[in-house]
Amino acid sequence: MTTSALTPRWSTPDLHAAVKDHYDGLIDLYEDLWGEHIHHGYWAEGEPDPGRHAAQVRLVEELIAFGPVPEGARVLDAGCGIGASAVHLAEHLGCTVDGITLSAEQVTRAGAKAAAANVADRTVFRLVDALHTDYPDDTFDVVWALESCEIMPDKTAFLAECRRVLKPGGILLVATWCARDDRLAPNEDRLLQRIYRDFVISHVLPLDHYAALAAELGLTDVRTADWSPRVWDTWKLSTDIVKPVVRDPSVIWKLVRAKGMDIFRFLNSVPLMKQAYERGVMRYGVLRATKPN
Template identity: 30%
Template sequence: MRVLEEGKDYRSSATNDYQADIVEHYDECYWEYRTAWLNSHNLAIHYGYWDESTHSHSDSLLNMNRALANKVAINAGDHILDAGCGLGGSSIWLAENFDVTVTGITLSPSQVEHATRSAEKRGVADRVTFKTADYCQTPFENESFDIVWGLESVCYALHKKLFTDEAFRVLKKGGRLVSADGYALKEQFTEEEWLRVVTCLDGWAVPNLATPEGFKQYLQESGFSHVDYSDITANTMPSAKRMYYTALLTWPMQRLLVLLRLKTKAQDRNFYTALRQYQVFKDGLAGYGLFCAEK
């Protein structure tokens, strides 16, 4: 049996600088995400949220933003920290749909450039800014934000408790944290299960996964109260299935490009994760959940 523990990097391709690996993944896989997943409107590198009102893949990606916003109860004038903002999709969506200001941070300078250009094109650059920063050690003063928003970003923290500590520090009293992410649903795995899980960690440069119970404990230890968790795996499964079938249909072309050395290792690992992730969710090895907590 293999045991999943907090604070360890379980990737088989791990280097001494896991943050550099994260940047490499997103920078090298940008066009894969751009052509197979996101568009210039949603700018979303995350699973979608499907319910009875969802009619398309693009709708589902924007619906995930709505799911977080509904959970955290945004107020006019709120200052939001988008922790792990990616290409700026959530930050821009928040500014377009609410009377708020948003600061997005990412490890990737390239993503900052993309996000900044998109905010300018969408006419929200006066209320949205992007910076290169580590969300576990930010440059912001204590009690700077009303909301900390983490959409499929907290999983990249090697030590998730460092993220919850920092989120608590930068939130104002009464501030809220909202986070949607994948979580391990067990701590012990058979060798075959472990292979599937590690393939996903490798492909997306994720060092480890917390369990819902473990992440709740980190939030409480950091000082958060009114911690609430919703399992929304069922709402994300159509996205997981779409990703799987997209990868399956493009398998021959992918293998040819690898043989021709037209794909990087990061791109190839990303492809294998697209194939594996659906079964990881389907077999109950991991789930997808939404946390909200208050300072």
């Protein structure tokens, strides 16, 4: 059966199993290569290059401003990774943050980072499926989804769950990988499918599709922005980071012994993402919306 890059690659159980295996197995390698903020960086136009790690923090700050996220807000970090965003929100805005993920290793690492930053009293990290949480209705001031929406196999169900747990007047903030549009050529479709396989994500949608879904779910004040030009240097730099690993057979085989053969897909995913941005197939979009009072 032929599948489209705009539809889920896996069944939900298979995807969940793959996500757990991927992030539990490669968590230390991700952090070694990308740092604690395992997401894109943001390079402001006309400003000096602050460096990759500062650019990743800048992306968090830009997303906070795009909301904006109120000081002292109660936040659900849906797809929290190793907790960098949650720690930042707690440390700099005094937020109380619940981080949820499918990876037990991420929960452990995030808790340790929160403790090291002295914000363990304002953060909690749990193993929870973001499509089916156990939070009561109207719990959070903000739902924060930084590069997790692409993993979700059912985008409508995810956004509906975000809406459910938001308080009236609460803000949904999403930053996600996007497809350029829904008119992909066959070779563009194949490129995205390879990225899905190697990064273990479900699928991406064009940014305007997310805006339409949010509006259909009754969210208001829906705003979007395309940050692709501001973030795509991430992949130029990331390609340089993995080159020494790829070029050293002893390092490769050490990683294979420790992580298994999936390490080849992991390393191959970086040049694929660079190619997808260069060809304009992959985009990076942000969305904010409000739950009506």
